[in-house]
Amino acid sequence: MKAKKIFLIIIAFSIFLTGCLPHESVENVALVNIVGYDYVDNDLVQGTISVRHFGRSKEEIPFEQFLSFTAKSMKEISSGLESKSPRPIRLGKLSLALYDERLVTEGISEIIDVLARDPHIGRDVYLGIVKGSAKEMIETKYSENETTARFLTGIVEQNERNNFPKTNLHKFLYAYYGDGIDGFLPLLKLEENEMKMDGIGVFKEDALVHEVPYSDVFTYKLLIENFNDGTQGIEIGGKTVVMDNIGSKVKYRLYGDRNNPKFSVNIKMKGMVSEITDLTAKDTYKLTDQLEKAFEHYHEEKGKRMIKQFQEKEVDPLGLGKVLKNRKGHFDKEAWEQQYPNVPVEVNVEVQIVETGISA
Amino acid sequence: MNNTNKIPVPEHLLVTSTMVFLLVHSMQVGVGILGFEKYIAMDAGYDAWISILIAGVAIHLLLFMIYWILEANGGDLVSIHTSVYGKILGGLLNIGFSFYFLLLSLTVLRTFTEIIQVWVFPQMSVWMFALAYLLLAYYFITGGLRIVVGMCLLSVILGLPLLLFKFFPIQNGQVDNVYPLVDHSINEILVSAKTSTLSFLGFELLLVFYPFIKNAASSKKWAHFASFYTTMIYLASALVAFIYYSEEQLQFVTWGTISLWKIVDFPFMQRFEYMGIALWAYVVLPNICLGLWAASRIPKRMFNIKQKYILILYMVIVFIATIRIDDRNLIDGLNTFTNQIGFYFLMYIPVLFVLTWIMKKVRIANES
Known part of the structure; x- marks a missing residue:
């Protein structure tokens, strides 16, 4: 019994003593x-x-x-x-x-x-x-x-x-x-x-x-990740139309083989029109087709131009090399760096305008 | 089955067959899981998840062999060795196993102390922590296997919620990284599978605590469940690490799993890794207890001396070794050494299996 007590005391001490740290x-x-x-x-x-x-x-x-x-x-x-x-x-x-x-x-x-x-x-x-x-x-x-x-x-x-x-x-x-x-x-x-x-x-x-x-950051984010926030306004026929993003998804597709890869970046975005600087515009919902086209065109062009710039500067923030590496294997870093500036990259944007707000 | 060498263990010291799940699982999951990602990805890259599955299957095979050996012979490691090799050679092998289990305990204790030194208290004196930990372990081990099993239960329950926190790194990672494409040769995947088997070390303790299991035959499925569960945990951990880190980055991360916890972020709490490390102290404790228990049990069975005396001797050895091994290089060396030795001991199981099988054949032939 006595030994047990002493033992418990030793344990208690050793536990409390570990607290003696600065x-x-x-x-x-x-x-x-x-x-x-x-x-x-x-x-x-x-x-x-x-x-x-x-x-x-x-x-x-x-x-x-x-x-x-x-x-x-x-x-x-x-x-x-x-x-x-x-x-x-x-x-x-x-x-x-x-x-x-x-x-x-x-x-x-x-x-x-x-x-x-x-x-x-x-x-x-x-x-x-x-x-x-x-x-x-x-x-x-x-x-x-x-x-x-x-x-x-x-x-x-x-x-x-x-x-x-x-x-x-x-x-x-x-x-x-x-x-x-x-x-x-x-x-x-x-x-x-x-x-x-x-x-x-x-x-x-x-x-x-x-x-x-x-001005390009929103499109850049569309290329990089899925998200459901953010706003972007564009000019259509002298009027500014602003759309809120309520959900965008980006998918990378890879065609061709390891030596001749072809990428396509597919973006699907749902949006809500939040502002049109033209009070005379009635029935905005009838314009949606036209607006969707305009936004698609805007982001596609911007995306392509941005990727072109990346390729010129030989930087790859989208991680296209990583996509190639993950999906085709046997990744050769040097060969990839050689071919990167000339790799064809497509950008496809699909915009769906879901709502146009509470005023017509 | 002819349980010729059955070792009598008093009823009140036995553990139920379900508890084998805890014993096997908690001995397999130790400090290794905190940093194994880097090592398995070294050879096979992101394809290492296949290696884990291969290793898992191999472990099931070895478990099957262990059960077969035990059922054919009855008794435990000591009696099997004596009946297969005789007194002297068998005795030497027994001592070898005893030291191996001791080494397992030492590695776990020293590596965990290092983690605390690096992550939490750089100024902490190693001997103080090791002493406190060993005294705690002594307290449990002298309580008997049943107390240790209780500790295992605690450790499994405490370790479980930590798995939920894998959710945060997945959010921050690139799922594309685990695209199911095999990019490495079979050879590389097998090398990595060899590395992964080392994460599963510890189930061979079954050879020692087998006589303590009530209804040993029905414990078989629990051991296999445990091994399967461990494989799944390792697989999940590896996949999450591969999603979170880029392949090259992983090689710069010493403790993959602990670094993963860093990204866990609650409104009321940041820096979850401290919590994780603290909880891991409970996961590691039964590991050390079981190792020391098995290590000291073998000499007790061989020489019929009180287990307590051997335990104290072993603890002194572990204590001194923990203090003497005092920098990253040595600790890394200790881990590599233990892994090498562990691999040989795993490879020894099929050898024992074949020998027992031959012996049984011969015995049956002689009897008829």
Whole structure:
């Protein structure tokens, strides 16, 4: 009996003693919400972070602090930032990482590696390219009652639910490491103290090589994924017609053999007309056939033109190489890269206008 | 069947035949499942799902052989070895098996400690964690096989909901990746099948705990169910990993399944992997218990000494080894070593099967 008791005590001790590890509560650490990196010169990179400090008592109001440090390597930047912070910096709550355009054009493999390696960083972190300075974007005050971090993340999140395709760290790494597919990230821009989503940057390996302008983003998203949100307006005979997407599906078809592949991208979209800038137009539902044709034509042309551009720049954000690899096998990366610029790609769009709103 | 060497085990220590499901399944699923995707995809790429099925079938065959051997001989591994090889050679093989089971436990414990070090507490001292864990294991093992089986039940139930979270990575993945096209040669798929069999290691423990099963004959189907269930879990895990990661990316991911949990996102909770790792502590515990139990049971049967003393000796060995193996390279080496050894032990089962079969033939011929 006695032995058993002693034994239980030992177990209890050993269990409680495992709790004797350094632990940190939110009040004692600096939780980073945004990091931004700017190109300084060939060697140097400037890192900026936004840190949210939580109060130790009720009276202390949580505040946001911005820190910057310029150094050569990522590790040096983080230790430099640490030297400016009153509390240890922790990256666990990171939600947005920004890179300035110049840096991204040079290549960001080193910075991405830091994010990929650290077990404390989530895979749903948003990455973004900043036209201009990332530091400036982080340090601008946008809203009185929201932190900059939450505000910026909100903008990206909201847009990726609508017209922008979904991106996050995982999706970027997927494309970065994968053969036959190239990554893309949203482009952000600071305009008169307002941040806006300005398009999409397409990568070759780890460097930015191509930009899709904002006006093409909706069509781009149609090509990339299934979704049921977003709006796009087009001009028909001098009138603007706007359609809400209520459900689009994209399918890739592959014809021909491994050496002479032919792709066709088939998009089926259901939409609702939400605006026609012509009050005299009566019986809009009678126009649907005409409108459907117009939208189909618009997206097909845009899609084809966009893919042509990708082929010219030799980037493959649609992952056509991956489709070929998955469906035909024996994928030869070099041969594919040779043939990619001349591979025929068709775009077929089928638009069905389901409703035209509650006024005729 | 002529159960000539039947080992008497008191009624109150027996486990019902249904429990064999838990014993086999929970020993098969351990730390391996957290990172096996990378290794099976190394040779066969995305076609590795076929390899898992091949390995699953092979395991069913081996299970069939084990049951045949056990039923033909009665008794357990020790008595079978003695009757097939005699005292000395049989004894050596028994010791070999004992150390092998010990090695299984060590690998599981050390790998799980590493996961905690890398993912959760980098500053944690290994010996403290290992000591706490081993003491816990000691507590269960001295309670007897029935207590360990209870722990297995807990681990299976706790591990189940984790499967539901595979839904999140599928949402973020490309289903096109698992397009049913076989792109690799049969050879490559077989190499990968060999790698996958290692995920199923542990069912050979049946050789040791067989005498503890009540109505052993009716436990056969449960063992096969368990093995089938494990195959399905591995298949599902592999397919989800293939959908979520691109083929080349997978080679950069050390623990595929844990990294998958990272994408799980609830409004009230992020970073699900910490939860998953914590729950996995329960999945790993019966694994270590069963391994140590079987390892210490063999010498007890051979030399008739108290199992407790051997258990303590073995635990000290595991404890010291856990502390001495202290970096990624060594741990990786330990895993590779265990897998190699494990494969040979699996290959040994058909050999034993053939020998038992011949012996039985000879015996029948002599009797008539």
